[in-house]
Amino acid sequence: MRKPASAGAVRPRKLNILQRIWKHRHDYLYVLPSIGVMLLVIAYPVYYTVYLSFFNTPPNLALEDKIYVGLDNYWRVITAESVHEATWNTWVWTLWSTFLAFVIGFAAALALNHEFRGRGLLRGTLLVPYVISAVAAAYIWRWIFHSDFGVVGAISVALGITERPINFLDNVDIVMPSLIAVNVWKEFPFAMIMMLAGLQTVPEQLLRAAQVDGANAWQRFWHVTVPHVKGVTLVTVLLLLVTNLNSFTIPYIMTGGGPAGASEIWITHIYQIAFGRIRFGLASAYSVILFVIMMGMGYFYVRALTRGDDRSHG
Secondary structure (H helix, E strand, C coil), rough: CCCCEEEEECCCCCCCCCCHHHHHHHHHHHHHHHHHHHHHHHHHHHHHHHHHCCCCCCCCCCHCCEEEEECHHHHHHHCHCCCCCCCHHHHHHHHHCCCCCCCCHHHHHHCCCCCCCCCCHHHHHCHHHHCCHHHHHHHHHHHHHHCCCHHHHHHHHHHCCCCCCCCCCCCCHHHHHHHEEEEEEEEHHHHHHHHHHCCCCCHHHHHHHHCCCCCCCCHHHHHHHHHHCCHHHHHHHHHHHHHHCEEEHHHHHHHHCCCCCCCCCCCHHHHHHHHHHHCCHHHHHHHHHHHHHHHHHHHHHHHHHHHHHHHHHC
């Protein structure tokens, strides 16, 4: 028979991240080549971007003639009106894209979690937007939304809904909702896959027990299903946030940040500063600020993935 632990028993001390690395230092020898490659293709560019952010680079691309300006580039980024507009557009783009993609994906996962005829065909059809290249999707939707030859505009005129084709991508009021709709169409299958995998872990016995106890469909969903998919929900939302915050292809190809900057977001704005205005120092400072924000979100993502590991090492 197992003896109960005494009240004065000393619990093992929790190891911090450096102590864990040292404890498993021999294991890292197996991934040392990969670490070397990462240092070459990731660490050095990050270092050089931070370094370049303290300089004013000449437009003739002669980087040896760059001028040290300290934190002036960071101050310019923080105080620029165009950056404030891009920041607002970025958060509108990120939050609405994440919310709608997750909600639609979760709803699709709930529907596909039940057996019905044609489920496999429907599942494959819903995955099509996710597997299509983002570049191809952006060009297709730019053509669909074209103000003169677009399919949507032609249908709206043919059905008598509007007198003339709707100007989706050249109207400052509806260009961002149009881009968000395309982005949600592209991303909701990812949320569907993640949530469908999470729904497979919900014990069927608990759902049946709740039904026997008189719980209706909503109560079973809220009190049984939701708690079991809380972890995968957090990971999915964080991944969508990071992806949308770092989006470039769809906004740049479809509008290039226009019209009048109405669809300009952080990534496209950085690209325009660096390769449109040839201001690499300013764009580097802008990138460093975005990098810090992304690292903060990455921290919460890693914490969500290692939550169970932290408890096991406690």
